[in-house]
Amino acid sequence: MSFLPDRALDHLRQVTESPDFSATRYQVEEEIGRGGMGIVYRAWDSRLERRVALKVMDSGFAINQEAKLLAQLEHPGLAPVYDAGSLPDGRVYYAMRLIEGRRLDDFLRQESSLPARLRIFEKICEAVAFAHNHGVIHCDLKPQNIMVGQFGEVFVVDWGVARAIDDAAMPTAGTPPYMAPEQSRSREQPLDARTDVFALGRILQDLMPPSPPRPLAAIARKASAPDPAGRFGDVRQLAADISLFLDGLPVTAYRDTVPERLARFWRHNQVLLLLLSAYLAVKLILFFLAPALK
Amino acid sequence: MPYDSDTAMGGPHRPFPTTRHSLIDCAAGTGTLAREALESIASVYWKPAYKHVRIQWKRSNEEAKDLVQGFFAALIEQHILASFDPSKARFRTFLKACLDHFVMKLDESANRLKRGGGVTTVFDFDAAERELAGSPSVEDVFLREWQRQMFALGLQDLRELCHTHGKPLHYRIFEQYDMADAGRPSYADLAAQHHIPVTGVTNYLAWARRELRRLVLLRLRSVTSGDPECQAEMHVLFRKMT
Numbered sequence: 335m336s337f338l339p340d341r342a343l344d345h346l347r348q349v350t351e352s353p354d355f356s357a358t359r360y361q362v363e364e365e366i367g368r369g370g371m372g373i374v375y376r377a378w379d380s381r382l383e384r385r386v387a388l389k390v391m392d393s394g395f396a397i398n399q400e401a402k403l404l405a406q407l408e409h410p411g412l413a414p415v416y417d418a419g420s421l422p423d424g425r426v427y428y429a430m431r432l433i434e435g436r437r438l439d440d441f442l443r444q445e446s447s448l449p450a451r452l453r454i455f456e457k458i459c460e461a462v463a464f465a466h467n468h469g470v471i472h473c474d475l476k477p478q479n480i481m482v483g484q485f486g487e488v489f490v491v492d493w494g495v496a497r498a499i500d501d502a503a504m505p506t507a508g509t510p511p512y513m514a515p516e517q518s519r520s521r522e523q524p525l526d527a528r529t530d531v532f533a534l535g536r537i538l539q540d541l542m543p544p545s546p547p548r549p550l551a552a553i554a555r556k557a558s559a560p561d562p563a564g565r566f567g568d569v570r571q572l573a574a575d576i577s578l579f580l581d582g583l584p585v586t587a588y589r590d591t592v593p594e595r596l597a598r599f600w601r602h603n604q605v606l607l608l609l610l611s612a613y614l615a616v617k618l619i620l621f622f623l624a625p626a627l628k
Numbered sequence: 629m630p631y632d633s634d635t636a637m638g639g640p641h642r643p644f645p646t647t648r649h650s651l652i653d654c655a656a657g658t659g660t661l662a663r664e665a666l667e668s669i670a671s672v673y674w675k676p677a678y679k680h681v682r683i684q685w686k687r688s689n690e691e692a693k694d695l696v697q698g699f700f701a702a703l704i705e706q707h708i709l710a711s712f713d714p715s716k717a718r719f720r721t722f723l724k725a726c727l728d729h730f731v732m733k734l735d736e737s738a739n740r741l742k743r744g745g746g747v748t749t750v751f752d753f754d755a756a757e758r759e760l761a762g763s764p765s766v767e768d769v770f771l772r773e774w775q776r777q778m779f780a781l782g783l784q785d786l787r788e789l790c791h792t793h794g795k796p797l798h799y800r801i802f803e804q805y806d807m808a809d810a811g812r813p814s815y816a817d818l819a820a821q822h823h824i825p826v827t828g829v830t831n832y833l834a835w836a837r838r839e840l841r842r843l844v845l846l847r848l849r850s851v852t853s854g855d856p857e858c859q860a861e862m863h864v865l866f867r868k869m870t
Contacts, residue, residue: 392862424842
């Protein structure tokens with residue numbers, strides 16, 4: 335057996351992994367991402383004359399679960415699947431909308447406004463809640479799997495390890511520290527929507543400033559509680575609490591202290607309280623001045 | 629659309645090609661079958677092991693030869709493979725840890741190793757020694773040599789496949805283009821040289837690459853514990869880790 339030099343080895347590793355799309359309508363332009371389940375390429379669809387994202391899965395199997403799941407979920411926060419097929423070497427691919435945008439972690443480096451970040455978080459929750467509503471849990475939510483478009487649109491991507499909520503037979507996957515504890519205790523404890531709630535809680539922690547407002551910290555803490563029973567029951571409840579926080583209202587995850595309640599009451603009724611104070615002051619002045627004026 | 633590469637805890641497990649059964653289960657047993665299975669495993673791992681011992685453990689070539697032969701003998705004599713637990717580590721990691729433990733234990737006892745020990749595979753240590761001249765960093769040597777050996781065995785399988793299926797030109801073109809040391813020839817040059825159209829060259833190349841991938845995967849499957857490990861090792865074998 336002759337020696338395989340480093341250069342030849344690297345070349346062989348590359349050419350044996352490069353997908354052969356020559357018999358399809360797609361022309362691969364460049365690799366744009368890779369994950370645990372496959373590689374994503376930017377490609378040109380010569381039939382419809384548009385750019386698409388092609389995801390080539392690592393292994394070959396007849397019908398790709400990720401493509402099937404995504405095809406059933408039509409939501410502005412989920413990239414639509416256009417096409418699916420298999421390559422001559424047996425690997426499966428599917429074409430989907432090419433999303434132009436930044437990953438959430440990149441977005442966070444450039445966007446420091448907490449309300450802006452939380453509005454993005456609400457949109458993430460919307461897309462995930464939609465999937466849950468259709469019986470699908472993502473299982474690998476993390477900033478790297480969330481894209482933020484130029485106009486603040488949000489896409490939840492990489493549904494490669496997603497599973498039906500009631501599919502107890504499916505093995506688990508995930509990425510620490512966004513992976514819920516029950517994911518590593520697979521089969522002992524069934525996964526449900528709260529598994530994604532945990533990951534969203536961790537993502538929320540990434541969004542928060544170093545010294546976050548207490549109610550917000552409490553929301554994140556509740557969402558990422560180790561015990562699923564201690565978390566929000568579903569993503570909608572989590573999103574509702576975020577919405578309450580953005581509106582300056584009490585959140586369910588946090589019980590305000592008396593000074594905090596007073597401060598909140600002051601913030602919400604500032605004008606009324608000022609008018610009332612002015613009225614009382616005038617009344618008081620008049621009360622004391624009245625005898626003198628007589 | 630960037631996807632993160634660190635989804636690292638398993639995932640939906642899909643069926644892989646199953647024409648080769650896992651050698652690990654067989655090698656963990658006893659008797660002739662176990663010995664043959666171990667020889668197949670050794671064909672993949674002896675070179676990474678030898679270079680690892682030479683570089684990481686800084687042993688002379690004679691010492692490394694003894695250690696590697698002794699290690700593979702110990703694997704079967706001490707039923708070490710029976711303790712492999714796929715839920716705890718990949719087989720490659722397990723084997724490397726066993727090798728390190730083996731070398732360390734020998735250091736402690738300072739016992740001399742008996743050569744051979746029943747594994748009949750003949751290792752070409754001289755060739756491995758020559759290859760060491762251009763070896764990579766100390767940390768990666770085991771991994772790199774494992775990749776190299778997997779592809780080298782895959783190429784050997786491809787050559788045999790082309791020979792038995794009457795496709796020598798496929799292999800010749802593949803060799804001239806994909807195995808070129810320096811200055812890859814153009815498709816047109818190859819087409820002119822072999823009196824075939826340029827599309828013939830690209831088709832032959834595509835076929836050979838596809839087959840090589842399949843053959844390497846078959847080899848990989850035989851030295852992994854199952855689909856999850858095979859899938860994880862595929863990433864290491866084919867992809868540049870980012």
